[in-house]
Amino acid sequence: MGRLFDFMLPENMSPLTADYTDGLFHFINEASTIVLVGITIALIYFAIRYRRKSSDDKTPVITHNNKLEITWSVIPLFITLIIFSWGYKGWLNLKAVPDDAYEIHVTGFKWNWAVSYENGAQTLNEIHVPQGTPVKLVMKSRDVLHSFFVPDYRVKQDVLPNRYTYVWFQAEEVGESQVFCTEYCGTSHSNMLAKVIVHEPDDFKNWLEMNGGAGGSGDPVEAGKELVNLNGCQACHSVDGTPGIGPSFKGIWGKEESLADGSTVTVDENYVRESILNPGAKIVAGHDNVMTPYEGILSDEDITNIIEYLKTIE
């Protein structure tokens, strides 16, 4: 639109949620600029015009002026009332999810976003949505607070461990938008990124069907690999030996692991199982106890599959 502060905002990809925000953003910026310029000019002008000429300058006794006081209280009051109502309206709009919104579930955990769809499809750090359709994300956290932020849509919502929260948006163009975690959540807070991937409605349907009814291949190693991907293990554990927040999975099987308390342990089924369900029990030397327990999230069968997969990483 070519407004003065356009350069400050990212491209607006979801007009239904972003328009109020952008309009108000520009309004406040412009109003502030006017007042600021006024103050600045007054300051500079007075400083020059009334600069001290000699040390016994006489100044007039001007103590107050009630008319002025009222003027500069009431005008800002009106401006702020406008800003409040505008912001309030925009915010109501952000809270009011259209009835026909398509629902997707998002779970935040250190340091990934797990996404699941109505038909059981699952993705990690990718949120596939149909174009031109209102989408409602129902969100929850598995550990600490996170916050789901898409600058392109001007939406943001904290994700909490003890209740559900939501955002909605409607992406108008096919493409990708960046997702950030904006509530500090530890070491890799700044890498807790994701993408919203917008498909044409038909493409989206296809994609959904292709990925529906998760698991299924039957091969434990494949299933394990899938689980490791979907549960975000790789945020902390590499499979190629690069050091990370947790020990690399490369060559892990049968390894003699030294623990923080000085003892050692051999990586076998029981140890891996314990490490997944209750990571705090045995801490590997050189690492902190930051891994989220997967108790209640991974079933025994899942863990068996993961173990099969771990055995293959050499």
Add this chain to the structure above:
Amino acid sequence: MANHSATHPAHVQHHFVDSDQQFESAKMGMWVFLVNEILFFGGLFTAYIVFRAWYPDLFTQAAQELNKLWGGVNTIVLIGSSLTVAMAIRSAQKNQKRGLELNLLFTIILACVFLVIKYFEYEHKLHLGIAPGSFWNPTPEILAELSHPKANIFFSIYYVMTGIHGLHVLVGIGLMIWLYIRARKGHFSSEYYTPVEITGLYWHLVDLIWIFLFPLLYLIE
């Protein structure tokens, strides 16, 4: 300094003009400090109210585990101690050294009684595994009565509130002993009893807080 005029009584610090200004300042200072105390406990009361509004049945259920009788006795003990403190101040104002000492002594004794009763209450609960935070480990019988899943929160609030209140009582006892020693040495008179007065204010506030803790924790059901 010229300002150290000979008319200054010994207890008046150099930056005050007279005894009265010093007394009024000290008293106001103490009141300002009490404002702090009120908001400090205020935070805990807020937590109490928020959780109570969320889980009313939890609070009724959990209050059953508290002993009304001993809570009531303790309330009366504290009220008694407030009375003796007020009497102590009166004695000081009337230059009755003996009365001052006795009343301070009564206060100390009553405060100790309060803590002893509190100790037995705690003891009893800890014995049943009703302990704060990670020590929460109720016996099966208790668990049957305290079926609410957030019972631990009630007792966390209970322990923090009464614990911090208990600490205040402890500090109060320390102050009273200090006053008692100074009273024995004859430091106080109708001219100068500021420490007695402001410690008294503190003590009454401790009593005030308990006046609210008692019905909120023990009685409401």
Add this chain to the structure above:
Amino acid sequence: MEAVKTSEKTTLQVKRFKPSENPTTNFFTEERGLKAWLTTVDHKKIGLMYLGAVAFFFALAGFLAIALRTELWTPAKTFIEADTYNKLFTLHGAMMVFFVLVPSIPAALGNFILPMQLGAKDVAFPRLNLASFYIYLIGAVFTFIALFMGGFDTGWTFYTPYSSDGDSATVIWVTLGVFILGFSSILTSTNFMTTIHKLRAPGITWDKLPLNIWALYATSIIQILATPVLAITILLLSLENIMDIGIFDPAKGGDPVLYQHFFWFYSHPAVYIMIVPGFGIISEVITTFSKKTIFGYWAIALSSLAIAFIGFLVWGHHMFTSGQSPVATTIFSFLTFLVGIPTGIKIFNWVATLYKGSIDMKTPMLYVFIFLFLFSIGGFTGIMLGALSVNIHLHDTYYVVAHFHYVMMGGTLMALLAGLHYWWPKMTGKMYNETLGKVAATLIFIGFNMTFLPQFVMGAQGMPRRYYNYIDQFTPFHQTSTVGSYVLGVAFLIILYYLVKSLMSDEKAPANPWESRGLEWQSTSPPDLHNFDHTPVVINKPYDYHRPMEEFQLGLAVEHNGHGEAHDVDVKETEQENS
């Protein structure tokens, strides 16, 4: 000698006391040696010790900021690991807030100036004052212990449950440190409030209080009401770490958003604890250097109280995205804007004060101008953040980081620098180099805007805060910002250089170099151990520049015992008596 009639009953004998230049004794010479300093109950020495401690923590936290900025030169790793970065910004924020900004103006400058502006010999409770200083240091020691045990990375806000699970030992130490620190500000403000009420010199009625005192009074009120809540919050958080009491921890049945209410109930008013004393300094400096009565005395005095009051009801504007209820969100947003009105009143009154003044652009005044410009930007962006829908977009991005640096550094710190330069001759008896002063102020202005203006842009573009890594698109903004922070570093080194140099030099500052009418300037520089060699009497308002200096140099001729009661020296009557 002239007689001033104070009320129906008493007449005070007053005499003119012109402060002598280059006094032979002052508070530096009267009690000497390390031990005398460490055990002093003199508010001036305590103020200076605070000043030293605050400067130390500022340099340290500023150094950490430089490290932060350097790390952000490139995305991902530039020279430190993510964990280190997270610990650094936490420490930077916590130190700047709790160890620098909260005590800076009240406890350091305020301690020195407040009793002098009241014509008192000391604060009401001098020993308590010293105790506050040591409590502050103990708080610092606890924080350093946490640091040496490996540091803490929770952010200065200590949000649960992140702060209550994981590495808890260090968090316990630092939270206890902040808890202890809280008592220091509680005691200082208790002291100030009592002093203002009970220890004013004869003639200082409420309408003759300097605006600096009004500001410190408002600050004390906020501190007294808000700090205990911080204390209990932080204590509960410690208990959460020590034994999982679970009030704030969802895993134990508690509620993390409740923690945020507790935290911001203190920490929003705390931002006014930081800025309102700055407002006081601005009022003092701006009148002195325009040699003119303040415009709108009552508007400025009362707006401080209004800010203090409304400031208590807006804390939830930090929680718009937290999942708090819609009702609360709406009310908090509405009230947030109301704070802007009294603040605006102040700004406009200051600008109006300049009108037809006799403006002398000395270093302190230069800082006032910088303050007015930067703080306005900070305030306007605060309004931006208060607007509900916009806040959703900007929350927890660099836009917020830029906002609070504009208000805290562009506001409070600039006011602090103005006050430091203004009162430097009074506090030390030495004069700094004016040219270097102006050079440094200009550099600060340039460096500051270079550091933080780009942050507004990248914040609005979507750059989240507390990010060690960032996507490439933000690189140019981050690099400009980093260069700006280096300029700031240089500027502060220049300040350090000329201030230290002035201490070393033999040149003495005059008693009242700025010809101010303020009561504190009617004493010698540096002041006597008991501030004045007489009991001052005040008959004029503090900024009556149209009256001759002599009328501000009055004191009791004879030692009088009615000091405490003589607050009600009647202005009108005395004026008649004099003219």
Add this chain to the structure above:
Amino acid sequence: MSADNHTHHIATAKQLWTVGIALVILTLLTVVVSNLPIPSPLDIIVALSIALVKAFLVAAFFMGLYWDVKFNSMLLIGAVVFFILMVSVTLLDTLYRDDVVPSF
């Protein structure tokens, strides 16, 4: 008020004892009342009203506010007012949160 003619108020022993006994009676009363079957919001109101009366007695007479300068009473009232503000504004959140229920 001048230093010389101003004396501190001294409460009489009778006053203090009366207040003390009143407090004990009120304590007994509140225990008794709590055993009566009073319906839910009412019992809280009754218990708190009794507590408030007791608090008033302590503040006014034991702490001497009744005879003291007004400002000290203002401090106490101010503290209570701000406490109430804190609670009520916090409740505005905690009581009115919206619950989101996932649909699958």
